[in-house]
Structure formats: C-alpha cells, structure tokens
Amino acid sequence: MTDFEQLVDRHYAPLYRFAFSMAKSATEAADLTQQTFYLWAAKGHQLRDRSKVKSWLFTTLYREYVSTYRHNTKFHHIELVDAAPELPSVAPSIFNEIDGGTVIAALAQVDEAFRAPLTLFYLEELSYKEIAAVLEVPIGTVMSRLSRGKAQLRQLLLSERDGAARKIIPISASTGANQLP
C-alpha cells in the first residue's frame, strides 16, 4: 500500500463527514473530499512538517468549501462573551434516543459560523487549538462558538423531538450577542 493510500484510508472518512456537515450534500461532500486529496497530491510535498498533515487536509477542505460553496464572503467577527448561553434543561439520555439522521439534520441547521467548529469538535480529530488554526479564528472565538453552537443544536433537537416549529430563535438574539450575517 502506498503512502498516499494510507493517507486516504486514515483521513477520508472524517474529512467527508466534515464536508457533509458544511455542504449538506453527499455529492458536494464527496467532491470536496476528492478535491482535498487532489490538492494534496499536487501540493502536499510542500508541507515540511509531516505531523501537520491532518490539519493541512482539514484546512484545505475548509478553504475549498469557503471558496466554492459559501456565498457569504466572510463571517462577521463574533466577540467572545463571558456569558455562556444556558442550555435547555432536559434529561441528557433523550439525545441518545434521537436517530443519527435527525442529529445530522439539526446540525445542518446550526448557524454556519458555529457549525464548522462544532463538527470539528465532535469529529474528535483535532485539538481545539488546531480547530482555531483550521478556521483561522482565535482560540477564544472557537470556545465561544462551541458554546453557542451546542446550545443552538440542543435547542434544535428538542424542537425536533417535540414536533415544534424547526425554525428557532437564534441564540445570539436571546443573549444580546452580535448577530450572524
């Protein structure tokens, strides 16, 4: 097995899942994953620190997503706020009972600025510092977005479970934080 095949075997599944979370389409996620490895084949030799291969792949995929699929030019900078959003109080076991498709559908509705760090967090492939590097945001911003993203995801899942309207009030609106674009 070649080095390239080993690299693909090690990383293509989490890269695909990250791409799927961002692009919300299996076809586009597959395209993004393929393109990431194509870029590695063409440019990967320029990476001198081989320990950063995984970060390179996730960074490249994210940049490809941003340049190809995202219409908004830039995220608005979201300030780190001290007040962590309160999570809806509910027995945590209910989230184990929700099927994977529902979770993915809810994740897809999370604001994009929160979804990227949230997915990288749950994929458990990168440290929070690496997540910050991949998304090119400060570490504090990653933590803030994780906190808010989790609260939003939880609220979406509860709404889904209760059969309530899926559209929720953005967390940022209820806490007075900056609005997303």
Added chain:
Amino acid sequence: MNNQAKLLLNAYRPGGGDATDPAFAEALAQARQDPQLRTWFEDVQQFDQAIAGKLREVAVPANLRSTILAGAKFSEPRRWWRGSRIWAVAAVIAVCASAFAFWLGKDSGLDSWQTDSLAVLEGIEAGTTDLDIENPQPAHLIEWLRAKAAPVPAAVPNALAAHPTFGCKMIDTNGRKVSLLCFNLGDREQAHLFTTPRAGLKLAPPEQHPIFSRHRNWNLASWRSGEDVHMLATELDETRLRALLPASIAARVHFSPVLIGEILPVR
C-alpha cells in the same frame, strides 16, 4: 466565574488530544468542587458523547475511497502535466507575472534562456505544451535528442539517472538550443534537467560549482560542466535538490554576484 468555567468545559473532551491541556485544569477542578457545575458538566459530556457518536454514524459513500484513488491516478507522474485546471491557472498567472516583470525591465536574475526554458516547463505542466516524446528510459531520450542535434548532457547525474523519465523536449529560445529531460522521482515528485551549450552565453555559471537560486515555485541549481551549462529545476526543497546533483559538485556552493543579481539563495 462559572460562566468562564463553562466556556472552557464546553471545549473539553475527555481522552481527547487536549485532555491534558493545562488550560482546562482549573475549570475541571472547579467542576469537581462545585456540585451545580459538576452536574452541568456531566450533562454536557453526555450530550457531547451522544452527538459525537451520531456523527460517526454518518455513512461515507462506498465508492469514495476508490474514486479518490482513481482520481489521484489522473495526476500520476506520467501524466502530471496534463489536464489540471489548477496548473493551467497557475501557468496563466506565471506568464502574466513574467510579462509584467519584463515590462518593468526587471528580470529575476536568471539568464533569458533559463526563464524562457522554465516558461516552457510551466506550459508543459499546464497542458498547453507537449513533450516531444515520452519514454521512461533516459538513455533512449538522450539518443533521440542527439539524433536531432539537440544539446545533450555529457553525463546525467547518478541520482537522476537512477529514476525513469517522463520524456524530453527541445526548446529554441532566441536561436539558442536547450534540451529538457523530465525525471519521475516517484511519489509525484519531479526534477527537470536543462542543458544548453556554454558557447555564446554572456553569463555562465562557474565550472563544477553549482549556483542555487529560486524562481517562482522552482528551486534551481545551475552549473557548468565542460562545454555544457546545466540547470536542474524542481519543486523539492534545497536538501533534496542537492541530493540530485553530481556528487563531485553537490558540496560546492558558489554565489556569483554578477550572475545572481536578484536571485536569492535557496533557504
């Protein structure tokens, strides 16, 4: 204080890559001592475990791996110069940059035969120019070039000769004949050996003393060997480039202020 601890604990994954990160230590200690915070943290962790598990369940298309590997084959070295939009765009940018530099009356410090030859190489990579012939045997290509009265290296450096070739090309730059041999180093790495006669060159590198320089993405080594002048171009780093040079000259580095001009030594 609890809010700050919650912010940190929300980013904590037990057993994860940053589980031992000291940034979390204080917040974790606080959670151990504060029953309310501990309950909140346990709830968060259960939620996190559930979501992470669901995310891992997302099915990856069965053919994705084989498609990636098949797609990579299109960029295998034998066809590395074909069909890449990225390379095509890069080549257009490179040509525009060259034209702009020429218009400004500034060159990169390279002789014109070198910049012209590198532009041809970039055209090959972009798929806008073809190799004259494709063959994996360097000896076969040298024979072919010799039959065409093109300049040929008196000896291919051993480190290069050990590798197969993609092909070769004859280049005519303002009446100067240059030959190009493209080597496949494996693992999608390439090196390209240019040869031209010394005769008629105003600036020739010193005998057996390589000059290292950089031109756009290329790391270059130029040296003279008898009546031939060679330039080896690769995107590999300097160490790898040196390893490809003839052993007799690899350790010698010569910087000629007259020739180098704006060339920066390879770092």
